[in-house]
Amino acid sequence: MNNEYTPEEQTFRSEVRQFLKDKLPQDIQRKTLLGMHLEKDDCVRWQKILHKQGWAAVNWPVEHGGTGWTATQKNIFETECALAGAPEVIPFGMKMVAPVIFTFGSTEQQQRFLPDILASNVWWCQGYSEPNAGSDLASLKTTAHRDGDHYVVNGTKTWTTLAQYADWIFCLVRTGSPQEKNQTAISFLLIDMRTPGISLSPILTLDGYREVNEVHFDNVRVPVENRIGEEGKGWTYAKVLLTHERTNIARVAQSRCQLQRARELASATPDGSMALIDNPIFAHKFAEIEIELLALEYTELRTLDAIRTGQAPGPESSILKIKGTELAQAIDELHAEIAAYSGLPYAPWQLEDDFDGDRVGSDSAINSWLRYFNNRKSSIYGGSNEIQKNIICKAVLGL
């Protein structure tokens, strides 16, 4: 038993560090470290830099342009990116629909869609949740009726992240009757966002940002050739990939980076006659979070080790999701506490590059509360933490 990287892994890590030092644009790094929302252009610019290096698709097979990295290499890469303040790759194309396409799609679909995802030429969004289908995703009601060579899609998808930027959407739709079992009634469709009949209603999240949307489908005609795999198998495709293709779910490195920033801020924040970091109550709280993060880091490494030795990742991903989001939220709360009064002003515009009005407080303080509010989402999305506990009960405890 040892926790050291091999010489090859250490070389790889140096290579990643050097690349980040040379190629990560400073303006993007600043926004990421402050926890600001990135513009579409910021995301695409960074992903194209990664693509040029051949590092855009960490979990794709080599034949489609992926890196072919081991689980440990992926972890090193994600860790170094987070520590350096590089933004995360927008997952909807690269990490969500692409694996469905290269696993279950036809050769024609692979040739048509994968190169543009790899090169970040096309922005994808996800059409899973519906107003009445959240944790109970399988109860989705968006229908797709066959009409010759087309499906006619009707219904509403919601919580669609950054749909306003999207060129394409991948959707779970009901092709069977409402009475039919989910395992045979749901299909997986790829839909061009320019198709007539699609409209968006923005949803502002509690930090005032247009992060998500409702996507309405009104008699939207989708060519049958845009269906992935067989009709009625969409639920199976979606489920298989939900459990197996999620990398960096614990966000350990992001949390470590934010905790380090919190330490720096708390060291510079006065609290009576001392620095806040030296306040015993605050220090104790801080240490407990630091220790929890250490435990989570090893839980993640244990999972990587299990993958390395050929054991499929199972319920571990539920632990990583629960603990990872709880910790990220606890760290956001530390930042909010450090900011205290200074987090009250609502002035997100002053974080923009071209802002030249009167400034209020510090950038880190005014964003800390917004980030805290916004990130309450993380224990809700991707299968809420309560759903993850249900999974543990069923898959591990046999309850």
Added chain:
Amino acid sequence: MDFSFSEEQQLLRDSVTRFIRQDYAFDIRQKTVTSNEPFNREYWQTFAELGWLLVPFSEDEGGLGGSAVDLMVVMEEFGKGMVVEPLLASAILAGGLIAETGSEPQKSDWLTPLMEGNLQLAFAFAESQGRFDLARLATTAKADGDDLILSGHKTVVLNGAAADTLVVSAHTGAAEEGGVSLLLVDAGTPGITRNNYKTVDGHNAAEVYFDQVRVPRANLLGTEGQALPVIEKIIDRATFAICAEAVGAMESALKKTVEYTKTRKQFGVSISSFQALQHRMAEMFIECQQARSILMMAAMELDAGNGVAPKAVSAAKSRIGKAARHVGQEAVQIHGGIGVTDELDVAHLFKRLTAIQYLFGSTDFHTQRFISA
């Protein structure tokens, strides 16, 4: 990076697991605990025969290697069975001190018989006014010719009732100079009074009083006045060992709780079907996993010997102490009334987990130590 056990470690684990399963059923354990014997001496001989008493020691000292991972393997299984035989007190603590600082003659006099199963040791370090501070001692050893005169009171000396020889920490200079020394003291020396008892979790211990006890200077262990770093090192190892024990005990408590909820019926159904209980058991599972993760971190840092071991051990003790409290309390709560009875093994797991929370420093103490280390 490789988190798997070596072949030897797997064999060791299999042998301990087999013993716990075949010979250490709960009712047999309770017979020992409620008897007048400090522990089961036949089992101690079995430990010697199976080589387990060699596990804490390096090959140079005549042991099997003494890595933290090896200790973890044994202690985790001991935790599942709630073993009361004093591997921790006799071998890891007192034996560890002798292995670390003893002269060759001292090692052959005390370590060799210990490893053969023929000698019981205890480390008398705790004092009621010192709480978790290993240097805050009222016990003194004053020079008198070629002897030292030992006076003081050591509290909750683990394995104190059974020990043939005590390793005692004391100030040899003036107390305010702070130098701590270790002495090897035959438990039968005139002037020693022992008040023996069982602890709440079934181990044997004693209050030990030293009244002008004459100890030959040759029985000083290591350099006079310089023992504190070595005591801290060995207490860290022992702290790590009980962390491993806690991980085993927690997994056992979780497993028994899950099994019980599947068989216990109320309102016409198994109580395992209630989500109010299911999620609590999922949380217990997560606690167990986080505890195991940080334990493995500490094991690897201890074995790497790179100076961060104290911080790593305190991180582990802090986190595992928290998990031990949570899992122990929840196991009792989910069992309901039967959980607070003496007949149920889970109640005893809870008591051992509680003891581990406080042994060698409470959760809060180790969080503080993590901050300052």
